[in-house]
Amino acid sequence: MSIEENLKLIEIKNIHKQFPGVYALNDVSITAYPGEVLGLVGVNGAGKSTLMNILGGILRPDSGHILIDGKPVEINSPRDSEKNSIAFIQQEIQFFFNMTVYENVFLMNLQDYRKYKYLPLLDKKELCKKTNEYLNMLGCKVDPNLKVGALHIGEQQMVQIARALAQGGKILLFDEPTSSLSLKEKEKLFEVIKNLKEKGDTIIFISHYLDEVQNICDRVVVMCDGKVSGEGLISDMSKERITSYMIPKEIKFKGVKSKVSEEVVLEVENLSGFKKPKNVTFKLHKGEVLGLWGLLGSGRTETIRTILGFDEAISGKVFFKEGNTLKEIKRKNLLKACGYITEDRHFNGLFLAMEIWKNITSSNLKKFASKFLSVLNTKQEKEEGLIYVKRLKVAASSQFSLTGQLSGGNQQKVVIGKWLSKETNILLLDEPTKGVDVGAKIEIQNLIRKLASDGTSCIVVSSEVEEIQHLCDNVIVMNEGNVVAYLSAEEMTTQRLIKECLGKG
Numbered sequence: 001m002s003i004e005e006n007l008k009l010i011e012i013k014n015i016h017k018q019f020p021g022v023y024a025l026n027d028v029s030i031t032a033y034p035g036e037v038l039g040l041v042g043v044n045g046a047g048k049s050t051l052m053n054i055l056g057g058i059l060r061p062d063s064g065h066i067l068i069d070g071k072p073v074e075i076n077s078p079r080d081s082e083k084n085s086i087a088f089i090q091q092e093i094q095f096f097f098n099m100t101v102y103e104n105v106f107l108m109n110l111q112d113y114r115k116y117k118y119l120p121l122l123d124k125k126e127l128c129k130k131t132n133e134y135l136n137m138l139g140c141k142v143d144p145n146l147k148v149g150a151l152h153i154g155e156q157q158m159v160q161i162a163r164a165l166a167q168g169g170k171i172l173l174f175d176e177p178t179s180s181l182s183l184k185e186k187e188k189l190f191e192v193i194k195n196l197k198e199k200g201d202t203i204i205f206i207s208h209y210l211d212e213v214q215n216i217c218d219r220v221v222v223m224c225d226g227k228v229s230g231e232g233l234i235s236d237m238s239k240e241r242i243t244s245y246m247i248p249k250e251i252k253f254k255g256v257k258s259k260v261s262e263e264v265v266l267e268v269e270n271l272s273g274f275k276k277p278k279n280v281t282f283k284l285h286k287g288e289v290l291g292l293w294g295l296l297g298s299g300r301t302e303t304i305r306t307i308l309g310f311d312e313a314i315s316g317k318v319f320f321k322e323g324n325t326l327k328e329i330k331r332k333n334l335l336k337a338c339g340y341i342t343e344d345r346h347f348n349g350l351f352l353a354m355e356i357w358k359n360i361t362s363s364n365l366k367k368f369a370s371k372f373l374s375v376l377n378t379k380q381e382k383e384e385g386l387i388y389v390k391r392l393k394v395a396a397s398s399q400f401s402l403t404g405q406l407s408g409g410n411q412q413k414v415v416i417g418k419w420l421s422k423e424t425n426i427l428l429l430d431e432p433t434k435g436v437d438v439g440a441k442i443e444i445q446n447l448i449r450k451l452a453s454d455g456t457s458c459i460v461v462s463s464e465v466e467e468i469q470h471l472c473d474n475v476i477v478m479n480e481g482n483v484v485a486y487l488s489a490e491e492m493t494t495q496r497l498i499k500e501c502l503g504k505g
Contacts, residue, residue, distance in 0.1 A: 087169025271316030276481030339419025357385025409440025
C-alpha cells in the first residue's frame with residue numbers, strides 16, 4: 001500500500017512560531033489518532049489557526065517536527081500538505097469566485113481530467129459527475145456548472161468542504177466549518193465527519209461552539225496564549241472545564257438589564273420587501289436592546305437591510321425621532337443617523353489593509369475635515385481612533401498594525417468602534433459576536449449592555465438562543481419573513497423561542 005493510501009496518524013512535536021511582537025505557538029505538542037475526531041478549541045489568538053496553517057503548508061514553523069505514521073515530514077507548501085494526504089478546510093472562504101463549482105473543487109488537479117492525453121481540453125462531464133458525488137455526500141444540491149460567486153455563503157462553505165474531500169485527504173483539518181451553515185447543513189456535515197471517522201480517517205475539528213465540540217469530538221485539546229493549556233476525553237471535559245482552560249482570567253457577563261424607557265426612538269410600520277420581510281411592525285425604545293430571532297432564512301438580516309434602504313421596500317414606513325417627535329424618514333437617510341454592524345465584517349465592515357485607527361474614524365470623516373477644501377486633520381483623526389482602540393481594549397502588536405492582522409474578536413471590536421466614533425444613538429448589530437471566542441464574546445456583550453444603559457438603542461440579530469436570552473430586553477421572533485411573536489425577557493425560554501420560530505408557538 002502506498003504512503004498516500006495509508007496516512008492517518010499525525011504527531012505535532014514541540015512546534016514554535018513567532019511573528020513580530022507575538023509568540024503565536026510556544027512548544028505545542030499534539031497527537032491525533034486514526035479514526036478519531038480531535039477537537040481543538042481556544043480563544044481568538046490562542047494559536048489554533050496558526051497551527052492549522054502550518055499543517056496546511058501556508059506557514060512554516062520556526063522549530064519543531066511533524067510526524068505522519070511515525071515518519072518525519074516536511075510541509076513547506078499547500079502542495080506538500082496535499083501530498084501527505086492533509087486536506088484543509090479554512091475558516092474564511094477561499095475561492096476563485098468567477099470560476100465554476102467543479103473548477104474550484106478540482107483546482108489542484110484539473111490536469112488529471114483531460115479529455116485527450118495530449119490536448120489541454122478538460123473532460124467537463126466527468127468533472128461535473130465527480131463534483132456531484134462529493135456534493136451529494138454533504139447533501140448539497142448545487143449545479144457544478146454555476147459560478148461560485150453566485151452561491152450564498154452556506155453553499156460556498158459546502159463546496160469548500162467538497163474540495164477538501166476531493167483531495168483524498170486522510171487527515172482532515174476543519175477550521176470553523178459550520179460558521180456559515182444552516183442547521184440542516186451542519187447535521188449533514190456531522191454525518192459526513194462520523195462516516196470519515198468510521199473509515200479510519202483522522203479529523204481535527206476547530207470550533208468556538210462548545211456544543212458542537214462535545215457532540216462530534218472524541219477528545220479535546222485546549223489552547224491558550226500559544227500553548228496547550230488542557231486536554232482530555234470529551235466525556236471528562238465539561239463546558240465549564242473547557243472554558244476554564246481557554247480563559248486564564250475569569251471573565252463574566254457584567255451587563256445589567258435596566259427598565260426600558262417608554263420613549264420611542266425608531267418605529268417600523270408595515271414594512272415589506274419583495275420577498276422578505278413581510279408586513280413587519282415594531283417599536284424601538286431608548287436604551288433598549290431589541291433582539292431579532294429566527295432560523296437561517298427567517299428574514300432577520302433582510303429586515304435590517306430593508307429598514308436601512310439597502311434592500312428595496314414595496315410598502316411600509318420608518319419613523320425616526322428628531323428632536324421631540326417621531327418623523328417619517330427616507331430609509332436611505334436613516335444610515336446617516338444610525339450605526340450598522342454587518343454580518344460579514346470582512347466584505348463590508350472593515351478596510352483590512354488599513355490601520356486600525358483609520359478604520360475607526362472611517363464612518364465619520366467629516367468630523368476631521370476642514371471647512372475649506374475638506375482637508376483631513378490626520379493628527380486629530382488618529383488621536384480619536386486611538387482613544388477607541390484603548391477604550392475597547394483592541395489587542396494589537398502596535399498602533400500601526402493593519403486591521404487584517406487582528407484576531408476575529410479584535411476585528412469585531414474595531415467595527416463597533418467605527419460606529420461609536422460616529423456617536424450615534426441607534427445601533428443595528430447583525431451577529432455581533434459571530435466567529436469570536438468566548439472572552440471576546442463576553443466583552444462585546446458587556447459593551448452592548450453598557451451602551452444601552454447610557455441610552456443607546458440597539459437592535460441585535462443573533463443565531464444563538466443563549467445570547468438572545470442573555471442580552472436582550474425584548475425579542476421579535478421571525479419565521480419566513482413574518483413576525484410571529486414579540487416576547488419580553490421573562491418569556492424568552494429556550495423552548496418558547498424554538499417553538500415560535502418553527503411556527504409551533
